[in-house]
Amino acid sequence: xxxxxxxxxxxxxxxxxxxxxxxxxxxxxxxxxxxxxxxxxxxxxxxxxxxxxxxxxxxxxxxxxxxxxxxxxxxxxxxxxxxxxxxxxxxxxxxxxxxxxxxxxxxxxxxxxxxxxxxxxxxxxxxxxxxxxxxxxxxxxxxxxxxxxxxxxxxxxxxxxxxxxxxxxxxxxxxxxxxxxxxxxxxxxxxxxxxxxxxxxxxxxxxxxxxxxxxxxxxxxxxxxxxxxxxxxxxxxxxxxxxxxxxxxxxxxxxxxxxxxxxxxxxxxxxxxxxxxxxxxxxxxxxxxxxxxxxxxxxxxxxxxxxxxxxxxxxxxxxxxxxxxxxxxxxxxxxxxxxxxxxxxxxxxxxxxxxxxxxxxxxxxxxxxxxxxxxxxxxxxxxxxxxxxxxxxxxxxxxxxxxxxxxxxxxxxxxxxxxxxxxxxxxxxxxxxxxxxxxxxxxxxxxxxxxxxxxxxx
Amino acid sequence: xxxxxxxxxxxxxxxxxxxxxxxxxxxxxxxxxxxxxxxxxxxxxxxxxxxxxxxxxxxxxxxxxxxxxxxxxxxxxxxxxxxxxxxxxxxxxxxxxxxxxxxxxxxxxxxxxxxxxxxxxxxxxxxxxxxxxxxxxxxxxxxxxxxxxxxxxxxxxxxxxxxxxxxxxxxxxxxxxxxxxxxxxxxxxxxxxxxxxxxxxxxxxxxxxxxxxxxxxxxxxxxxxxxxxxxxxxxxxxxxxxxxxxxxxxxxxxxxxxxxxxxxxxxxxxxxxxxxxxxxxxxxxxxxxxxxxxxxxxxxxxxxxxxxxxxxxxxxxxxxxxxxxxxxxxxxxxxxxxxxxxxxxxxxxxxxxxxxxxxxxxxxxxxxxxxxxxxxxxxxxxxxxxxxxxxxxxxxxxxxxxxxxxxxxxxxxxxxxxxxxxxxxxxxxxxxxxxxxxxxxxxxxxxxxxxxxxxxxx
Numbered sequence: 001x002x003x004x005x006x007x008x009x010x011x012x013x014x015x016x017x018x019x020x021x022x023x024x025x026x027x028x029x030x031x032x033x034x035x036x037x038x039x040x041x042x043x044x045x046x047x048x049x050x051x052x053x054x055x056x057x058x059x060x061x062x063x064x065x066x067x068x069x070x071x072x073x074x075x076x077x078x079x080x081x082x083x084x085x086x087x088x089x090x091x092x093x094x095x096x097x098x099x100x101x102x103x104x105x106x107x108x109x110x111x112x113x114x115x116x117x118x119x120x121x122x123x124x125x126x127x128x129x130x131x132x133x134x135x136x137x138x139x140x141x142x143x144x145x146x147x148x149x150x151x152x153x154x155x156x157x158x159x160x161x162x163x164x165x166x167x168x169x170x171x172x173x174x175x176x177x178x179x180x181x182x183x184x185x186x187x188x189x190x191x192x193x194x195x196x197x198x199x200x201x202x203x204x205x206x207x208x209x210x211x212x213x214x215x216x217x218x219x220x221x222x223x224x225x226x227x228x229x230x231x232x233x234x235x236x237x238x239x240x241x242x243x244x245x246x247x248x249x250x251x252x253x254x255x256x257x258x259x260x261x262x263x264x265x266x267x268x269x270x271x272x273x274x275x276x277x278x279x280x281x282x283x284x285x286x287x288x289x290x291x292x293x294x295x296x297x298x299x300x301x302x303x304x305x306x307x308x309x310x311x312x313x314x315x316x317x318x319x320x321x322x323x324x325x326x327x328x329x330x331x332x333x334x335x336x337x338x339x340x341x342x343x344x345x346x347x348x349x350x351x352x353x354x355x356x357x358x359x360x361x362x363x364x365x366x367x368x369x370x371x372x373x374x375x376x377x378x379x380x381x382x383x384x385x386x387x388x389x390x391x392x393x394x395x396x397x398x399x400x401x402x403x404x405x406x407x408x409x410x411x412x413x414x415x416x417x418x419x420x421x422x423x424x425x426x427x428x429x430x431x432x433x434x435x436x437x438x439x440x441x442x443x444x445x446x447x448x449x450x451x452x453x454x455x456x457x458x
Numbered sequence: 459x460x461x462x463x464x465x466x467x468x469x470x471x472x473x474x475x476x477x478x479x480x481x482x483x484x485x486x487x488x489x490x491x492x493x494x495x496x497x498x499x500x501x502x503x504x505x506x507x508x509x510x511x512x513x514x515x516x517x518x519x520x521x522x523x524x525x526x527x528x529x530x531x532x533x534x535x536x537x538x539x540x541x542x543x544x545x546x547x548x549x550x551x552x553x554x555x556x557x558x559x560x561x562x563x564x565x566x567x568x569x570x571x572x573x574x575x576x577x578x579x580x581x582x583x584x585x586x587x588x589x590x591x592x593x594x595x596x597x598x599x600x601x602x603x604x605x606x607x608x609x610x611x612x613x614x615x616x617x618x619x620x621x622x623x624x625x626x627x628x629x630x631x632x633x634x635x636x637x638x639x640x641x642x643x644x645x646x647x648x649x650x651x652x653x654x655x656x657x658x659x660x661x662x663x664x665x666x667x668x669x670x671x672x673x674x675x676x677x678x679x680x681x682x683x684x685x686x687x688x689x690x691x692x693x694x695x696x697x698x699x700x701x702x703x704x705x706x707x708x709x710x711x712x713x714x715x716x717x718x719x720x721x722x723x724x725x726x727x728x729x730x731x732x733x734x735x736x737x738x739x740x741x742x743x744x745x746x747x748x749x750x751x752x753x754x755x756x757x758x759x760x761x762x763x764x765x766x767x768x769x770x771x772x773x774x775x776x777x778x779x780x781x782x783x784x785x786x787x788x789x790x791x792x793x794x795x796x797x798x799x800x801x802x803x804x805x806x807x808x809x810x811x812x813x814x815x816x817x818x819x820x821x822x823x824x825x826x827x828x829x830x831x832x833x834x835x836x837x838x839x840x841x842x843x844x845x846x847x848x849x850x851x852x853x854x855x856x857x858x859x860x861x862x863x864x865x866x867x868x869x870x871x872x873x874x875x876x877x878x879x880x881x882x883x884x885x886x887x888x889x890x891x892x893x894x895x896x897x898x899x900x901x902x903x904x905x906x907x908x909x910x911x912x913x914x915x916x
Contacts, residue, residue, distance in 0.1 A: 008539065014465050014466060015464065080466040092539065112842055151841060154838045173883070174881075177886050178883065180886075181838075380612045422636075425635040428636075
């Protein structure tokens with residue numbers, strides 16, 4: 001049935017790297033809800049965002065109408081360092097599963113940041129440089145985003161200040177060193193270098209930090225230092241725009257192979273990878289040109305799509321950022337301590353939230369022991385050690401392929417393999433030692449967290 | 459001058475992956491000296507090697523005449539998982555250096571083992587499987603070879619027992635976990651699981667182990683367990699044969715680009731990468747068809763080519779393996795404790811040793827702080843975090859490119875980028891903290907180590 005096993009890997013030519021990003025909002029009938037000023041509850045204007053974000057990025061953030069946005073030549077040049085990324089036919093996995101399904105994955109891990117995050121990091125660094133800034137600030141948890149931003153800033157000669165959640169800083173010293181090798185300064189958060197950090201440390205002296213706190217510190221430094229702005233690696237519309245390059249390349253490669261996807265699967269934390277992967281396919285769906293089953297996969301321990309509420313909420317724990325309408329578990333929600341890897345954001349991209357609310361995509365949640373089981377199975381046959389985040393998509397891709405085995409259907413399954421797990425070996429060790437457990441929050445826990453949503457009249 | 463910057467990366471088509479390995483020995487007028495029985499000092503026969511090595515690998519080890527050896531289909535299939543590897547034009551680095559030289563590098567790090575080691579690991583695992591063995595044993599220091607072998611054994615369903623130098627086992631727990639994820643058993647060496655391990659532990663209770671000791675344990679387990687053989691990741695002729703795929707792909711890609719290398723550079727520890735990279739080019743040189751400058755780069759702390767003696771020596775510290783004629787620092791030589799990364803073998807491939815003795819290639823040694831300086835410079839512009847080993851080649855490639863800048867020559871420089879440094883962040887941290895130092899052994903130290911060479915009449 002699967003005789004001609006060529007090619008395993010489809011690399012587009014460098015001349016086929018997209019020269020425009022695709023903005024799915026242009027094709028959405030129901031646009032994503034606007035960011036609101038946390039004080040007035042009025043839509044944020046560009047000038048209100050300007051002290052925090054770079055000007056051109058704000059324009060992209062607010063642009064709901066242009067379907068295509070030119071990728072500046074400097075960013076196209078940088079993309080040639082590691083793009084096009086391969087679309088890989090999972091022949092080895094198909095054989096291991098004995099499925100009639102065809103499985104493809106778009107692999108974004110072949111760059112030193114280890115993930116797709118570099119696609120947006122280089123864009124954000126470029127616009128910061130173009131604006132004449134000295135540098136940017138950000139937060140990082142697992143470290144993929146911080147690494148990507150360090151690489152991008154090093155390329156453009158920008159200063160890069162990363163606030164890394166203290167527990168990650170201590171548990172992942174190697175991530176920190178990669179960032180330092182690219183010239184970034186990495187500060188464990190909360191720190192004594194910011195007012196908010198000092199405040200938190202005096203209130204909670206032993207705290208190991210959180211993403212919400214690190215965001216607050218990064219924003220404070222950006223807004224109180226001349227020539228700095230704050231940048232973010234997921235959730236925002238601009239980030240999904242930049243990540244559309246994943247989907248555009250995937251679609252071009254599938255078209256060249258004469259393949260039409262039936263199911264498209266991606267892991268979802270803040271939505272940057274999934275939003276990028278599905279963008280052009282969703283565009284076809286919105287325009288009525290083609291149909292696809294699109295599945296967001298989230299951790300059962302942080303189930304914003306499947307158990308959250310579609311409502312306006314704070315983007316950060318410190319409540320200094322604008323309000324966003326999204327599927328949320330409440331800005332105070334913190335996944336169980338036994339949760340390994342990323343995908344731990346309490347909310348979700350506003351674009352994906354609207355698409356999900358409109359029934360244009362599905363969502364499912366998976367437990368982490370079954371995720372690592374899929375990760376190990378995949379690694380052993382496909383030869384790539386996947387990131388825990390990416391392995392959520394692997395889990396569901398395998399499950400869908402096994403359903404095809406039962407029904408005999410030859411479906412074409414495409415999933416996003418966002419990155420590699422080289423810096424996640426502590427989690428793999430737990431799994432290898434049989435010490436990994438699952439945690440599903442109770443209805444009471446989620447209800448309690450959702451009780452603190454801001455009251456917004458729409 | 460360098461207007462048309464396309465392509466950055468040359469990927470051959472999967473149909474262009476070599477189907478035969480190239481055996482440079484066939485074209486060598488002076489063949490590499492044979493392995494000798496350590497007791498009789500007579501050339502080792504196949505049947506003497508059979509208790510330790512797999513049969514077909516012994517045939518390859520002793521084959522000095524066939525220029526091409528077929529790559530079995532099963533290995534060709536596996537190669538499609540991660541090959542062809544890209545030949546990358548270092549446009550970013552050239553710009554940063556302001557050199558008129560063209561710099562290319564063959565990047566072998568885009569697989570989970572993180573290096574070229576997988577090219578030989580899959581071949582050795584295949585022949586073990588074909589022989590009906592249950593499993594293989596090996597030693598690993600830095601961990602690249604152990605990881606590669608784990609991946610290969612997992613693919614063919616072979617048991618894989620890795621003896622990992624105890625100090626590495628403890629300092630690199632993540633390497634260990636990758637191997638376990640691929641189903642290998644990893645034992646810190648010396649261990650209480652072997653007679654030699656028990657003996658060493660009783661004599662030196664606090665020892666942190668050495669490669670020589672780990673080899674002895676792995677050989678003991680292979681020879682005392684039904685259905686097991688021992689495999690090795692470098693030095694041997696068979697390994698260089700398998701690694702010729704690096705050079706064959708490199709040459710095909712350069713030919714397609716219409717480029718002719720002037721200088722070919724590779725790091726050299728036991729010689730597996732360098733021997734593989736240069737194989738077809740050296741073949742041309744041996745046949746008088748083309749000329750190339752070929753440079754082996756070794757660490758100043760372990761300078762077997764540049765300061766060793768060309769003589770028969772023990773391959774292992776335990777002196778149980780055959781004697782090999784090679785450039786050696788003496789089997790008791792141990793690089794200074796401040797040496798980071800691999801390339802710490804006391805000897806060198808017999809093939810490369812003969813080629814060097816015949817004046818067909820050059821060798822140079824570099825100090826590790828200058829190696830890490832080159833590594834960081836490379837990472838920041840080319841976006842790949844290189845392994846410390848590979849960075850030895852980067853150092854010399856940069857130096858040669860800077861010479862071109864002085865002279866204005868447009869030389870074409872090709873070097874081997876053997877792998878990535880994700881598991882070497884402790885060394886990068888030392889460098890980032892300014893705590894890395896150099897050590898060059900004194901003449902007395904080397905003379906003392908060489909005083910114990912076995913006396914062999916040739």
